[in-house]
Amino acid sequence: MIRVMVVDDEALIRTGFQRILEAADDIEVVAAVPGGQAVRAAEEFRPDVVLLDIRMPDVDGLTVLAALRRLSPPPVVAMLTTFDMDEYVETALRSGAAGFLLKDTDPEGLPLLVRTLAEGGTVLSSQVTRTVVEGYLDAGTRAPDMERLERLTERERAVLALVGEGLSNADIGTRMHLSTGTVKDHVSSILAKLEVAGRVQAALFADRAGLLEPPRGREEE
Known part of the structure; x- marks a missing residue:
């Protein structure tokens, strides 16, 4: 069972x-609480996945996120937003x-998104487009530090490319004929070497380093 906590x-x-x-037969909501009760x-x-409102009157969602990330082991957290x-x-x-989910996410697709999170994947609601997210992360920054990229082994680069495609650890393992545990170890090493906080x-x-195949229509841009 995937243990989920909803915070709103x-x-x-x-x-x-x-x-x-x-x-869903494989999901259990172990807690559904307002922000002030989330960390306790x-x-x-001990949820596996937390769906966390980013804007709450009693406590800021980012404050809760930081506290949840300090737990050992930390749950996977996706932010809920109406914007x-x-x-x-x-x-x-x-x-x-x-990742980010809009609160009006299609109910039929919500369990699948939770499974993706539990398996180590990332989720972004279709309305929270990659262009929007890149715009925030690239604002005032330059291209990726190639020195950090060069820290990766050839296999880690291959794993990183599949992370960039949004695959879960299990899916990456299937694609590369590796165990899920081995993929998890590679991902942890990648995050450390790239000095980033998450997938x-x-x-x-x-994407910015050019490890992903461009979608159709972008080749000539």
């Missing part, structure tokens, strides 16, 4: 997400968030 200041949102997720609930129930473009995107991704940042690094 609105009871209606918490209840809605809980009912949707608990309809995470310590008590296509939120000024907190950059900070959340740099702090280790595994989303690593994926964007891979």
Whole structure:
């Protein structure tokens, strides 16, 4: 079972997400709480995945994210937002968030997104486009530090490219004929060598470094 905690200041949102997720046979919502109770609930129930509202009146979602990231082991955290473009995107991704979901995400697709997070993948709602995210992360910065990229082994570069495609550890293992544990070790090494906090940042690094195949229509840009 995938253990999930939903953190939102609105009871209606918490209840809605809980009912949707608990309809799936492999997902258990172990807690659905407002922001002020999130860290204590995470310590008590040890969720695998946390869906965390980025804007709450009682406590800032970024503050909760930082506290959750200090747990051992930390849960995978995806931020919930009602905005296509939120000024907190950059900070959340740099702090280790595994992605962003809009609160009006298609209910039928929500369990799949949670499974992707639990398997080590990243999720970005279609409306939170890669262009938007790159715009936040690239603002005022230059191309990726190639010195950091050169720290990676050939296999780690291959793993990084698949992380950039949004694949989970299990999917990367299948593609590269490696165990999930070995892939997890490679990803941890990649994050350390690139000096990034999470998979989303690593994926964007891979894109900017030219490790991903360009989508159709971009070849001539």
